[in-house]
Amino acid sequence: MRIVVTGANGFLGLHTRTRLLLTRPDDVVVPVGRAQWEALPDLLCDADAVLHLAGYNRGDDADLADGNTALAEELVRALEAARATPTVVYAGSTYVDEGHWGADSPYATGKRRAGDVLRAWGERAGAAVREVRFTGLFGEHGRPHYNSFVATFAHLVATGGTPKIVGDRELPLLHVQDAAAALLAAMDTDEVSTTGGSEPIRPPGRPTLISEVAQRFTHMHRIYAPVGEIPALTGEFDVHLFNTLRAAMWPQAYPLRPVPRSDQRGTLVETIRVHGGTGQAFVSSTNPGFTRGDHVHLHKIERFQVLSGTGLIRLRRVLSDEVLEFRVTGDEPAVIDMPTHWTHSIENIGDDELVTSFWTNELFDPDRPDTYPLPVLTGRDRPTSAAS
Structure with missing residues (x-):
């Protein structure tokens, strides 16, 4: 058509x-x-x-x-x-x-x-x-201050402000x-x-209720902003609100920085903590010079954390040319959550194997994968045939 x-x-x-x-x-x-x-x-x-x-x-x-x-x-x-x-x-x-x-x-x-x-x-x-x-x-x-009060509230909470409610309904x-x-x-x-x-x-x-939106954004931000802890997402509406808040925080709030805890045995870094709901975590290894990803999600929340090696995470908002880059290594723990409507990839730019931990907020469903192949760097907005 x-x-x-x-x-x-x-x-x-x-x-x-x-x-x-x-x-x-x-x-x-x-x-x-x-x-x-x-x-x-x-x-x-x-x-x-x-x-x-x-x-x-x-x-x-x-x-x-x-x-x-x-x-x-x-x-x-x-x-x-x-x-x-x-x-x-x-x-x-x-x-x-x-x-x-x-x-x-x-x-x-x-x-x-x-x-x-x-x-x-x-x-x-x-x-x-x-x-x-x-x-x-x-x-x-x-x-904010144009499309809806929800956009305004998300912006205020993301930037340290407080939503003001006049005539709650x-x-x-x-x-x-x-x-x-x-x-x-x-x-x-x-x-x-x-x-x-x-x-x-x-x-x-x-x-x-208008006040409910303000309360949910404030609660989500209080849990999420310090170290990336995922708030309880009890339904689709919560996921939509959380993605709206994350978009308002993007990219100034990233990478998120989990706190390493070390003793004589070594160091432990928490990859993901979820207050509620279900999710899926997995680890990949990537050889030098290879790239994973080059896909985009409409709803899914996805987290990247490099455990060892050196990677370059690239993101581009759909229908835009600007590419953002984050250089991440296993030596300095960093968490980056992929925003919805941004195609993303991770490339091994080091000399050693790249080991990356991934988490999504939902179990993979082959009938509804919410994963659309779309290259970050080449063939702007021309979907490829399969996700990496």
């Missing part, structure tokens, strides 16, 4: 493009940000689907009410100019639902009108238009990767049940 993604550089756009890259590598993804907007009619030619994620969620009342509507109108004009009738999936908001506390806000007004504009075009053009209405989205790499929260999965399911029309092709799809969020 040829898939055009508007708002491609935003929070939801980047997560959706990452999911497309890793789960649908044969599709052609055309990212459209502000710099490409004027070329939209040309980019829409031969498109099979459009994921319309561009929008305003901050600004004055006019921006919120009129900006989202204008973007939908511009998309329709571009579709008509290109004479294209792809499936259009639109990222809406539960704010527009009747009875929602924000239903009369300028933001809800703009999102409601944008949906009406796209559905009207679909009826005229005989094209499928599907709206996915999202509740509060959160996850890795959200912008329960809000439904949805991890951004679950939102991306819902968009792709909506794009594949045979996987979605709708009423007359127009009933909005509403991925459910997890009802969560």
Whole structure:
């Protein structure tokens, strides 16, 4: 498929493009940000689907009410100019639902009108238009003071601040990767049940007190930050919050430094301590000049610790060119936890065998490995055939 993604550089756009890259590598993804907007009619030619994620969620009342509507109108004009009738999936908001506390806000007004504009075009053009209405989205790499209060709280806790809660209330929260999965399911029309092709799809969020998010981040950071002790992760929501916090701490907080304990017998360094949950630990040996890894995870927490030899750990965020490097040796204990959405590898750059300890927070499941081959250094964002 040829898939055009508007708002491609935003929070939801980047997560959706990452999911497309890793789960649908044969599709052609055309990212459209502000710099490409004027070329939209040309980019829409031969498109099979459009994921319309561009929008305003901050600004004055006019921006919120009129900006989202204008973007939908511009998309329709571009579709008509290109004479294209792809499936259009639109990222809406539960704010527009009747009875929602924000239903009369300028933001809800703009999102409601944008949906009406796209559905009207679909009826005229005989094209499928599907709206996915999202509740509060959160996850890795959200912008503090912009994308959500969750991103703000994670940033504050990661940098030594304290979240301030004004008007504590329960809000439904949805991890951004679950939102991306819902968009792709909506794009594949045979996987979605709708009423007359127009009933909005509403991925459910997890009802969560604002104060609960602050408390969990604070608790996780208190356990994790000193030496890398993994907090109790009792469910998927905890894992999502922990990954969000780790992303806010990355890379300034790393490597983590476990405390060596020595006596006349030698030295003991704790590789991993977990307050709760399950996990898997293993050790590998790597010959000089060889590299392991070159893969990326969407959810899995993975820890590297070199026990002997000298290794170079490289990481690159998906859809980015910048490569970070950490030189680690068995002589100076260091722990580095691989952030989600960063492809990573470890190369033996020494003259002796490299022995590395690995840990993940879940047992390996061949049916759901959450391990996507992707080189760090070569063939940018072109998945390889198998993980190392």
